[in-house]
Each structure stands twice: as structure tokens, then as C-alpha cells.
Amino acid sequence: MAVQHITENARTMNKAGKLENIKEEMNRLHINIMGISEMRWTGAGAISSENHKIIYSGGEQHERGVGIIADSKTSKALLGYWAVSDRILLARFKGSPMDISIIQAYAPTTKSSDEDKDKCPDIIIVMGDFNAKVGNERVDNIVGPHGLGSRNERGEMLVEWPQTNNMIIGNTWFKQPPRRLWTWLRPDDHTRNQIDYILVNKRFRNSLLASKTLPGADCYSDHVPVMDRFRAKMRTLKKPTLREQLDVSLLQKDNTIKEKYAVEVKNRFSALEDLDSIEDHWKGLKVSIMDAANGVLQRITIKCNEAKETWLTEKYKEVKKHHNSDSRAMHKKIREITNKKIQSSSGCLKSKTGGIIMERDKILERWSDYLIELFDDERNMERIVDLEMSGPPIMEDEVRHAVRKMKKR
Template identity: 40%
Template sequence: MNQGKLDIVTRELDRLGVHLCGISEMRWTGKGHFTTLTNHVVYFSGKDNKRESGVAFVVNPDVAGCVLGYNPVNDRIITIRIQGTPMNVTFIQTYAPTSASSDEEINTFYNQLQQAINSVSKRDIMVITGDFNAKVGNQSTNQCVMGNCGLGDQNERGETLIDFCQENNLAILNTLFKQHPRRLYTWISPNHRYRNQIDYILVNKRWRSSFEAAKTYPGADCDSDHQLLVATMKMRLRKIKRQKKPVRYDISKISDNYRVKVKNQFQCLLEHDHQETNGKI
């Protein structure tokens, strides 16, 4: 994700009316945030010295004023908290290890994600987004977690994701809404022969009725082999009231005559107090 591609992404987000976007495999080093020339705020978390993996949030100017804080956990997990009504919302962006990774790497990722979930306030609406490199398929093996509107066949990583959702009372949002197949796949192979659904939006089951839709936008120009996956959520944001900084006056601009006058008046008071004290003694 270079500056040119970031400009393309923010332009597409504005065109499609997307207020907050999570990005996987950002491939930036370090952690932090900055404001773009279009007043979008980018919060990112990557490795210290290596340009691989990495996650980020891109927030439009309207939502940026409602951000309570963010936590760059590591190069695969970042969280951000938004002030809203009736509840605050915590978003967690993830980038899971690929299918070629070892079971140990997968377990480490899910353990770290579990720690991030445990740190979220129980009063918050929690939404987890990202590239999970897993296929949950279109056959619902657990109707409490997913619907029948997925894509393709389930694989072992998909089973792991479903079990994780079951343990944390999460629903896989983009398997709950019936869409045309081209609105379901989230990744295209370099030769355009294969289309898979490996990116997901997970949400507390309690709050899934707050979402009106979840689908991909194949026409979005994001210059990526992943398709833009968008969910529509019903909520109201609240701007954060920032405390005004105390006004500091530049005393160097006060005229010399006035400063001499004030100094002389204080000197008279000090001499008067000194005389009274000596009288009492």
C-alpha cells in the first residue's frame, strides 16, 4: 500500500459512502496514525523492520471526530473504538496466517485475537473484520454462527473459524444475506480462474439485527486481488467533546510602562506587610 494506492482507496471509499475501512496485508512498518490530505485518518500496525503482513483502518473525516482511541496490537491485529449511540463500537481488523502456515502459527493468531476480544468492554458492540484465509462454505454446519449464503466448500481453516465464533458468541455476517455469487467472493486468483470467500465480518449475535446488508463491490477500484467487502450498520455517532486548552497570553507584548507600574504596586504591598510584621514582633 503506497501513497498512490492509498489515494485511490480513499477516493473509492468516498464514492461508495464507506465511513470506516479495515485493510489487511498493509505491508507498512511501525505503528501509528496520520491524517491524509483529504482529512481521512489512517491508523496502522505493522512489523518493526519488515514489510510484510500489517493491518490498518482508514477513517473518513466524519467518523474521525468520534474515535475514542486505538490499539495497534501487532502486525496482524489492530483495534479502534468509536463513540456512538446507543453503544460505543469496537472494531478489530485482522489478517490471519495463510493456509500454508503451520498449526502453531494459526493457534498463536487465534490466541492473540482472543486476548484482543477479552479486552473489549462488555458494553460495546464488537465487530471483527479481515482476511481470515479460511473458507466456511455455503452449507451451514452451525446455524447459530452462520447462514446458508456463503460461497464454496468449507475447509479445515473454516472449521477453526466457526469453532472460534461459537466460543465467542459471534455470527459470520456475510453468510447471512442472500446475494448474487459475484457479491459473495472476496478474493480472485492472479489468473482469474478461482474465486473464494476468505474475508469475513464477524459481529456479536446480539447486535446482528443492527446490520442491513453485507456484500462485496467487485467494481470498486482498489487495485487488489481482494474485493471490497462492505456492511451497512444502523447507528448514530457522537462527536467527542474536546477540552479547550487554556489561553496563554504573550506577556512580552505588554507595554513596559504598565509592567513597571504593576511591579511598583506589588513592591509597596510587600514593604507594608514587612512593616506590620516587624511591629507585631
Template identity: 30%
Template sequence: MLALELKHFGVAVKGVTEARLIGNDSEDIGEGYHLIWSGDQRTKTNGVALVLDSRTRRCLLSYEQISDRILTAQIQHKHGKWTIIVCYAPTNQASDEVKDRFYAQLSSILAKVSPYDGLTLLGDFNGTLRDTDGIWNSVLGPVTPDCLNDNGLRLLQLYNMHDLVITNSLFQRKEVHKYTWYSNDGGTRKMLDYIIVSRHWRSSITNCRTYRSPELGNTDHRLVVSNLRLRLKAQKSDHRPPKLDLNNLTKSNTCQVYGVSISNRFDCLGQISESVEAWQLFKDLQTSKWRTK
């Protein structure tokens, strides 16, 4: 279901929170998409995942499954590397100790990202934002539909420290295209899921909005999509057949071994009546033998 919806909306990279998958693994999920997840080793709690389409996966350099709340990956693009971090923050009701541990770990990861790399954070941060005094202009745009809670304040402080921008707040949209979470009562709605980029990538973001129509399973969250102008660079394949070293034929020992081998192969051909079949067998035997040398 996830792969079909992502293909329909043309999404190349998707961060998933509350994946509830055990352990660390990856697999193809169909429609050309590949799923990488990081979860608890024993129970189906929390969990984060990253979904890549086939083109982006060919540009994947590495990934690290850090915990059931954080997963990182590096993508090669034309001008360098693109670091993606999928996050699932504790709820606003969680203890300060749990929150402090999560944000300290996330801050440590952000500090290790090269300033020359592109950086994108995807995830459910369980924080609502508001800039009433204009002190967060460097982090927030004009769209902040909610009040500021404790998680939101922690987010703003973290993003300001690492020079990040929240793309959800950059574009004026209809109310229904701003909110990312709806409660079961149908009346409560909030912006909790964010796509964040490093400041020098802000001009590369051309759009960000929420889509309500995708069927993503049993979830009360909506799909948030940002458009990013970026030219990826695929990794070179290592599956090319090895070249034959014909210079070995100048060595006397190699010539002798090759002559005996050819003689033995012709002996085998005498047992085959059809010339086309014999020639094909001879080519296959020679190719397989000398490529292994």
C-alpha cells in the same frame, strides 16, 4: 487511490490487510480519511490498517497496534463503545503452530471486550465456510458458497465461542456479489474476507455485499461493505481558550501588577500614530498577557 474510492462508496470505516507498511504509525491520506497501521518493524510483510473518515475519527477513543496481524480500536457511540478489530489470519497452508498462536491471541483479545460493547471484526481470514449439517446456524446465515477448510473450521469454532455472526452470510446476493477473492487465472474465486459482528448487533446490519468496481491498487481482493445503523458520539474538544479569572483583580498585589502593566502598554502606544492600529495592539497584548496568568 484508497481514499478516493472509499469516499465514492461512502465508506466510513475500512479494514485493510496485507498493508505491507513498516512499524506502527498513522497519517492523513487525503479526502478526509486517516490511516492507522500496524506492521512488522523491519520488513514489509503482512500488516494491518484501519481507515477512518473525519467524522468517525472525531469519535475515536483509543487504538492499539498489537502485531502485524491484529489492530484494535474503540469508537464512542451514543449508547456506549464500539470495538473494531482488524485481522489478517495465516493462510490455510500455514503450520498448525502459526495458526494456533494467531487464534489464541485473537481469542484472548475477544475475551477482554466488554459484553456491553459493540464488536466488529474486519479482515482477510483465509478461511472458506460451509454448514452442511446445520450445526453452525448461530454463526452462519444461508449464504455459504464454498467448502469448509481448516481455517474455516477454526473461525466457526472461535465465533461460536464468542457469540459472533458473519454478516457476509446473512444476505442473498448474486454470485458476483458474494466472492471476495479472485485468482489470477480468472476462474478460481472464494469468500475469504469477512465482516463479523457480535450477535446482539445482528439486527443493526442492513446489508452486506462485495463490490468489484473499486480500484484499490495491486490486489486480487474485492471491497466488502456492510451497512451498520449506529449513531456516533464525537469527543469533546479540549482546545477552548481558558476563561479569565476576574476575581484576581480584587487582590492588592494583582491590582498593582496590573496597573504597572497597563501603564507600560500605554507607553508603547504613544509610539504608534494610527488609533485603530494602536487599539488592536493594546487588545492583543492584554489578551495574551492575562490568559497566561
């Protein structure tokens, strides 16, 4: 099975209808994962839109920003994400034969300050708008001979990074006509440049099946999406099964239920008199108690769902009440219901060395190590307690005050 992913500079996703347009193009072109540069959304987090999952990482202003959009099948394989900054976003997916990590990046332009440029562990895919031209001259096994144009200074800087991290620039290794290579049309002289790239770990070079641009994609941008076909399989994450619990507290609060439960148990116990072995008696007792409880007591999950439904109905009535009269109050109520919070990461934790952990067992192990270190006492000193120490004498007023408090209770 092949996973198709593309990267594109959308110029902005802050326009009405832009997200719907992107999703339609993903469905039409059968794209599983799409990386977005210049998303221009504020904050960081993840939202669901129909059958797609949108992960985004932005700043406080509607500038820069990156995002990753996954289709319905791929979003079920999402292990977690890490919003590093408004230029870098990491997402990890459960895959076969190995998990897939994707970094969406947006590098500063040549007009940006040097300080901004400088700001910019086994990684599989890094993609985005790098604002650099690597050209068509081959560099070892890093840059292929099928790039576009000649390399510039920013291109030299870009080539150094995959050399250090054992990666290749994927879309320079597949021979394509020029219209399938360029990714950005310069507005002043209509020069076509290749500045968007998809980098792949050297180890998975043979898994990269194809790479080309999609000039026919309707995304309302001066950038053209770059698509790669990658030999991999997404695995749907298994959700842990929740064990239903009975509301045992009803036996103490409700006398009617308590009496009904006692009758049910008594009736079932009467059928156990004919059993001979102790083991059969024990099994019969256990089944009788559980069957009586299942027949009388209510499951907590059902009560929670009923309470949630009642709460949502009440909130809906409040929103509807303010719909035509007070829009500010209406939106305030909607925010209370959705409880939207900025979230920079999900399903991940930093290791001792500063790396990112997304596996559940390793996260639990890291928490265990942290708590052991937190409460570990390396002083090796015994606490000295003076057993013969005595305090001041108890005064008569203190005794009277204590007796008065006891009478009040």
C-alpha cells in the same frame, strides 16, 4: 443513521498512489470505515491524510500489516486504538446508542507454519482476511446459509471462534448473487472464493442491515472489498476547552508593564469609593484587578503561537536552504520538525485483568489505583530513629573548606 464499513486485502499499500486510490473509492462508494489487510507498512501509529485518518499496525519488515481508514466525520469519533501486532489492530469509536469497537485482522494462509497459525471483551465488529472458507451450510446462529462454496479445515477453525465469543459471521446471512459473495480470485485456476468476513456481536445482529461485496471497486487487488451497513451513529468527541492564562510573570520582569498595571488598577479603584456594601466593594475590586490585567498583560497562548510561528519560519528557511544542495540534510530537518515517533496505542490503557480501557474517567481511575498500590506500605512497622546517635567529630580542615566555599559565593 447507518455506518458503512468494508474490509479488503489490498495486497500492499506501499505503492505510490495506492492510498489516494483507496480514499477516492471510499468517497465514491460513501464508505465511512475501511479495514485493510496486508498493508505492508512498518511500525505502528496514526496519520492524517487530507480528510481521512489512517491507523496502522505493522512489523519491522514490509510484510503483513493491518490498518483502518476512517473518513473525516468518523475520525472525529475516534476514542483510541491498540496496535496488537502486524496481524491485529483494534480501534474504538464513540457511537450511539453504544461505542463501536472494530478489530481488523489478517490470518495466516494455509501455507504458513503451525506456530504462526496458533499465534492468531465485548467486541462488536471483527473484520479482515481470515484465509478460511466457511461455506454455505448453516451452523446454529453463527454461520448463515448464504455463504459461498464448501467449508474447509481453516473454516472449521474460524467457526469455533465466533461460537466461543457469541458472534455471527455477518456476510453469510444475506442472500446475494454469487458475484456479490466471492472476495478472492485464485490466480492459478481463476476460482472464486469467499475468505474475507465481517463478524458482528450477536447482541447487535439486528443492527446489521446489509452485507455484500463490491466487485466494481477499483483498488488494484485480487481481493474484493466486503461492505456492511450497520445501524449506528458516530458521535464527535468534544475537545476540552483550554482556559486562557495571563502572563503574570511580566509584572516581575518588566518594570514598564508593572508601572502601567499599577496605574490601571489605581484608576479603577478610585471609582469604587462611592460603593457602600462590602459585597459590592469585593466585586468591584475583583473586576478592577482582572480588567487591568486583561488590558496590560499578554495571554500565554498568544505568546506560544507567536513563538511557534517564529520557530517554524526558521526551520522552513533551513529546509529550503538544503533543498537543492543536500537532500539528506533536508530530510533530517523535516524529521526534526515532524518529530515522528512509532506509537502502538493512543488513548487506551490496560486494566488489572489485562483488558483494554479507552474511557477517560476509567483511565484516570486506573492510574489512581496504580499510584496507591505503588506507594502503599503494608509492612506496618514504625521506623526506629536513634535520637542520641552522634557522628564523628568535625575536623579543622572541614571547617576551613566550608568557610572558603562561603567566601566564593
